[in-house]
Amino acid sequence: MAADDVSVDDKVKRTRDLLSSFYSQDASQISPPSNTTSRFATLDTINTTSFDADQYMNLLVHKSNLEGLLQRHVEMAAEIKNLDTDLQIMKNNIVGMEVNMEQLLDKIMSVQSKSDGVNTLLFEKREHIEKLHRTRNLLRKVQDCKKASEEVMLVIVNKLEDKVSSDSESIQARAEAVMLLKQLDFPVEKLESKLLEKLEQFLEELDLSKDTSSDSANPHESINEGIESDSIPPRPEVPTREFVEAVHAYHVIFPDSEQHLVKLMHDLTTRHFEAAKQQIQEQVSSAKLSNRLRFIWTDVLSIDEVLPEAGLQDFAYEAARDVLKQYVTSLFSYLLHEISDALLQIQKDGIGEEYPLRAALEASKNALIQGSTKVLSDIRYLLDEDLGLVLKLRDMIISWVQEGFQTFFTQLNGQLLLLSGKDVPTDKVSSGLVLVISQLSVFIERDAISRITEEIGSSLLGGSYEYGSSAFYISMRTQRISVLLRKRLTTPNWIKHKEPREVHMFVDLFLQELGAVGSEVKQILPQGLTRRHSRTESNGSTSSSRSNQLRDNRSNTNRARSQLLETHLAKLFKQKMEIFTKIEHTQESVVMTIVKRCLKSLQEFVRLHTFNRSGFQQIQLDMQYLRITLKDNAEDEAAVEFLLDEVIVAAAERCVDPSPLEPAILDRLVQAKLAKTMDQEPVAS
Numbered sequence: 001m002a003a004d005d006v007s008v009d010d011k012v013k014r015t016r017d018l019l020s021s022f023y024s025q026d027a028s029q030i031s032p033p034s035n036t037t038s039r040f041a042t043l044d045t046i047n048t049t050s051f052d053a054d055q056y057m058n059l060l061v062h063k064s065n066l067e068g069l070l071q072r073h074v075e076m077a078a079e080i081k082n083l084d085t086d087l088q089i090m091k092n093n094i095v096g097m098e099v100n101m102e103q104l105l106d107k108i109m110s111v112q113s114k115s116d117g118v119n120t121l122l123f124e125k126r127e128h129i130e131k132l133h134r135t136r137n138l139l140r141k142v143q144d145c146k147k148a149s150e151e152v153m154l155v156i157v158n159k160l161e162d163k164v165s166s167d168s169e170s171i172q173a174r175a176e177a178v179m180l181l182k183q184l185d186f187p188v189e190k191l192e193s194k195l196l197e198k199l200e201q202f203l204e205e206l207d208l209s210k211d212t213s214s215d216s217a218n219p220h221e222s223i224n225e226g227i228e229s230d231s232i233p234p235r236p237e238v239p240t241r242e243f244v245e246a247v248h249a250y251h252v253i254f255p256d257s258e259q260h261l262v263k264l265m266h267d268l269t270t271r272h273f274e275a276a277k278q279q280i281q282e283q284v285s286s287a288k289l290s291n292r293l294r295f296i297w298t299d300v301l302s303i304d305e306v307l308p309e310a311g312l313q314d315f316a317y318e319a320a321r322d323v324l325k326q327y328v329t330s331l332f333s334y335l336l337h338e339i340s341d342a343l344l345q346i347q348k349d350g351i352g353e354e355y356p357l358r359a360a361l362e363a364s365k366n367a368l369i370q371g372s373t374k375v376l377s378d379i380r381y382l383l384d385e386d387l388g389l390v391l392k393l394r395d396m397i398i399s400w401v402q403e404g405f406q407t408f409f410t411q412l413n414g415q416l417l418l419l420s421g422k423d424v425p426t427d428k429v430s431s432g433l434v435l436v437i438s439q440l441s442v443f444i445e446r447d448a449i450s451r452i453t454e455e456i457g458s459s460l461l462g463g464s465y466e467y468g469s470s471a472f473y474i475s476m477r478t479q480r481i482s483v484l485l486r487k488r489l490t491t492p493n494w495i496k497h498k499e500p501r502e503v504h505m506f507v508d509l510f511l512q513e514l515g516a517v518g519s520e521v522k523q524i525l526p527q528g529l530t531r532r533h534s535r536t537e538s539n540g541s542t543s544s545s546r547s548n549q550l551r552d553n554r555s556n557t558n559r560a561r562s563q564l565l566e567t568h569l570a571k572l573f574k575q576k577m578e579i580f581t582k583i584e585h586t587q588e589s590v591v592m593t594i595v596k597r598c599l600k601s602l603q604e605f606v607r608l609h610t611f612n613r614s615g616f617q618q619i620q621l622d623m624q625y626l627r628i629t630l631k632d633n634a635e636d637e638a639a640v641e642f643l644l645d646e647v648i649v650a651a652a653e654r655c656v657d658p659s660p661l662e663p664a665i666l667d668r669l670v671q672a673k674l675a676k677t678m679d680q681e682p683v684a685s
Contacts, residue, residue, distance in 0.1 A: 324397055
């Protein structure tokens with residue numbers, strides 16, 4: 001059994017060796033293993049290139065018996081047969097494989113040819129597909145960028161929307177946020193109503209009732225403190241500036257919201273004036289009301305700049321008219337209340353006065369006079385302020401005051417009748433109160449009305465109320481005479497004027513006009529108290545020395561100019577002459593006012609021309625004649641002397657050679673003119 005196994009193994013090994021040697025590329029590389037036995041090594045040489053058949057047979061005979069040889073023969077014959085069969089099969093298979101390989105090669109070549117054709121046909125499409133593929137890759141990158149930018153824009157839009165909706169942000173900041181949203185193509189129309197609601201809410205929360213100034217209740221304290229405090233009013237904080245800026249921004253952002261914004265502007269102005277009315281009800285001072293009106297007018301001008309379509313100025317004028325009329329009415333109402341309180345003090349126990357009726361009468365008189373003066377002072381304070389709202393309503397305010405006083409005295413009459421017990425049982429009325437009311441009525445009739453009327457004229461009309469027409473008359477006459485003086489100065493060529501031989505004719509015309517004035521006023525106006533101001537009694541009395549200095553003999557122009565310098569230096573140390581004083585309802589006051597205004601006009605006309613020596617001497621001669629002729633008719637001689645000297649000095653300043661006439665020549669020419677005038681008067685009579 002063991003021998004069979006060994007033979008099988010040997011057979012397998014030999015077959016493997018044969019196949020290996022057959023398929024080996026180099027049979028010489030196959031050598032028998034070194035560890036085999038000599039028998040196997042020798043017998044195995046059959047598969048080598050150095051096979052020796054004789055040696056092999058000798059070894060085989062030597063090593064094997066007969067049966068073994070026969071067995072070996074049979075095996076080898078069978079093995080050779082099998083191998084031959086196998087080789088034939090392999091040969092046939094190889095030949096078939098060559099045919100198949102050729103067919104396969106033909107098919108491969110055909111496929112390759114068709115593939116090349118397909119490649120040629122699809123080359124352009126393949127290039128286009130590759131381009132599309134690259135574009136697709138780029139689009140993916142762009143989509144990523146777009147997605148990132150959209151996310152950023154979404155964040156920005158959300159933040160801007162939050163900013164618009166935030167109450168902590170200012171309205172101006174929210175308006176800027178809307179502008180940015182509009183630049184981002186965000187549909188801002190839906191925000192319009194939201195922002196306008198915010199604007200309305202801001203307007204509702206805006207506090208306009210607080211005081212806009214730090215002035216005291218006394219409207220004239222600032223006047224008493226100095227010119228600076230009077231001329232520079234306080235600049236209140238303007239809480240509506242942000243509101244106005246927001247309206248301007250919304251008007252630009254939302255053009256369709258113009259009507260809504262106009263309504264808001266009107267509401268703001270209405271609230272302003274409602275706050276002013278509330279202050280009036282609290283008995284506000286004229287200074288605070290003036291600051292309130294200035295505050296309102298500032299807002300109106302600001303709004304008119306950004307939204308002129310609102311027409312806010314006309315709207316403000318209408319509202320201001322109601323407010324100012326209410327203010328004037330409230331002043332008289334408070335005045336009537338104060339007088340009533342002063343009278344009712346009699347009915348109170350424990351007054352502590354020794355003469356309570358006298359005290360009540362004096363208190364009521366003071367309340368009437370001082371209260372009326374305060375009313376006029378408050379109104380005057382408003383009129384003197386440079387307020388756009390008040391300037392247009394000035395005449396209307398003055399008319400309201402005049403009508404208010406008429407209504408006030410009517411109401412006061414009714415109040416006094418009520419307090420005196422009209423339609424009331426006698427036992428319920430204090431007799432002392434009736435006595436005080438009767439005396440107060442007499443005071444009102446005799447003194448109070450005239451004084452208050454005078455105050456109305458001086459405070460509101462620029463002069464006495466009953467003498468307002470006198471001021472107009474003075475203005476008309478002065479203008480007429482000024483035309484005469486201007487023609488006199490503009491007609492001749494003063495730089496080529498000849499030496500004076502007589503007083504100029506215009507002096508006669510001037511005196512004729514003054515004579516006509518005197519004749520007219522004597523027919524209408526009363527004669528005043530005789531108060532002649534001589535030169536020594538006037539503040540400007542020493543100014544006449546200037547004309548005396550100019551009449552001194554001068555040897556040359558330098559001396560004349562030296563005299564003028566001394567005149568100016570002396571003028572610096574003199575008290576100021578009050579030329580234009582208050583106009584009184586008398587003949588002397590009206591005539592004197594016209595004379596002073598005409599001489600002042602003559603001085604200004606002289607300053608507009610240049611004179612030679614003869615022209616200057618002509619002016620000197622004319623003024624000397626006026627000095628004599630006006631001396632007897634002038635109420636204020638000092639003022640006339642002062643103004644005549646001013647005319648001569650003005651001519652000297654404008655003269656190339658200011659050498660005056662010799663005193664003897666001057667007196668001779670003046671006396672000749674006086675004599676000629678005296679001769680003409682009997683002929684005229």
